[in-house]
Amino acid sequence: MNTLTPGFASPLDAQACFRALLTAFGDPGRAITLADGLAPPAGLSIAAAAVLLTLADATTTLAADLPAPALHWLGFHTGAPFTTPEAAEFCLAGSAPPLASLRQGSETAPEHGATLILDLPDLDTGRRCRLSGPGLAAPRETTLPLPAAFLADWAEQRLQAPRGVDVLLCAGRRLLALPRSLAIEAA
Amino acid sequence: MNAPQPARAAWLGLLARSPRGAIEARLADAPALPGFVRLRGPEIGMSMVRGRAGGGGAAFNLGEMTIARCSIRDEDGFVGHGYVAGRDGDLAELIARLDAALQNAARHPALHAALLAPLAADEATRRAADEARAAGTEVRFFTLATMR
Numbered sequence: 001m002n003t004l005t006p007g008f009a010s011p012l013d014a015q016a017c018f019r020a021l022l023t024a025f026g027d028p029g030r031a032i033t034l035a036d037g038l039a040p041p042a043g044l045s046i047a048a049a050a051v052l053l054t055l056a057d058a059t060t061t062l063a064a065d066l067p068a069p070a071l072h073w074l075g076f077h078t079g080a081p082f083t084t085p086e087a088a089e090f091c092l093a094g095s096a097p098p099l100a101s102l103r104q105g106s107e108t109a110p111e112h113g114a115t116l117i118l119d120l121p122d123l124d125t126g127r128r129c130r131l132s133g134p135g136l137a138a139p140r141e142t143t144l145p146l147p148a149a150f151l152a153d154w155a156e157q158r159l160q161a162p163r164g165v166d167v168l169l170c171a172g173r174r175l176l177a178l179p180r181s182l183a184i185e186a187a
Numbered sequence: 188m189n190a191p192q193p194a195r196a197a198w199l200g201l202l203a204r205s206p207r208g209a210i211e212a213r214l215a216d217a218p219a220l221p222g223f224v225r226l227r228g229p230e231i232g233m234s235m236v237r238g239r240a241g242g243g244g245a246a247f248n249l250g251e252m253t254i255a256r257c258s259i260r261d262e263d264g265f266v267g268h269g270y271v272a273g274r275d276g277d278l279a280e281l282i283a284r285l286d287a288a289l290q291n292a293a294r295h296p297a298l299h300a301a302l303l304a305p306l307a308a309d310e311a312t313r314r315a316a317d318e319a320r321a322a323g324t325e326v327r328f329f330t331l332a333t334m335r
Contacts, residue, residue, distance in 0.1 A: 004258075006225060
């Protein structure tokens with residue numbers, strides 16, 4: 001028996017999510033709340049599911065560590081081929097893998113770096129961080145649910161700019177972007 | 188991912204080739220289809236049709252065609268897909284509903300008798316008429332070598 005459930009009800013939902021992603025990447029560290037309406041299968045938050053339905057398609061590769069029904073759902077609605085986290089353009093994970101293990105892009109084509117989507121229980125508990133960089137007129141102090149190892153990885157990744165990985169933190173209906181140009185320091 | 192399902196491919200092909208009016212007329216005598224939720228679509232898009240000259244050689248792009256498609260899940264839990272040439276999303280949805288119902292062993296016999304068998308007969312008639320028309324214009328080439 002098949003357990004597939006519907007994805008976005010209308011293409012407008014994908015456009016609204018794309019708009020939210022633009023806002024999130026343009027204002028790093030600010031949590032954006034997506035509209036209600038999507039009912040993803042178990043193992044996927046609404047925000048992570050919406051991001052993948054919006055961004056992934058048959059021309060992008062996807063890696064996700066999820067139960068089989070959720071993988072089937074993503075495969076059906078996005079059409080994206082699945083691959084290993086090391087080779088994927090979109091990598092969905094519950095905890096951050098070493099950033100250097102993901103696709104970094106090249107000096108001439110940094111856009112081929114991976115986008116890491118972290119599906120977390122919530123966005124509000126964690127360590128205090130100071131964010132600065134493009135998109136932020138003044139440094140922003142916020143709490144990010146990220147381990148110390150991630151911050152060390154991040155500092156290392158910034159040394160090889162423009163190569164690197166962009167990160168999206170998702171929890172429930174909220175998402176928060178960490179573009180690779182951002183500086184993150186423990187506050 | 189899934190094993191090939193020749194019977195299902197056959198009825199999907201038959202439904203996609205049959206005129207909408209014929210499907211709806213046959214369906215009037217068939218038992219009602221179960222309720223459903225839409226999984227995807229109906230949506231309209233383009234698909235590249237590829238071919239091989241003479242059935243062999245390298246594939247080339249013949250051209251794009253418009254396709255409407257829809258996927259649904261019915262109350263019995265069967266997922267159906269409908270693909271049809273053109274822009275008729277409602278027809279794609281109807282075919283998806285029929286595909287789901289035809290996978291259900293409890294519904295298949297009645298639908299087969301009321302819908303698939305007559306549609307297949309209609310198609311055979313259409314095809315025979317086309318072939319008869321084409322046969323009237325057939326030209327037989329022969330050479331002197333074969334006359335000996």
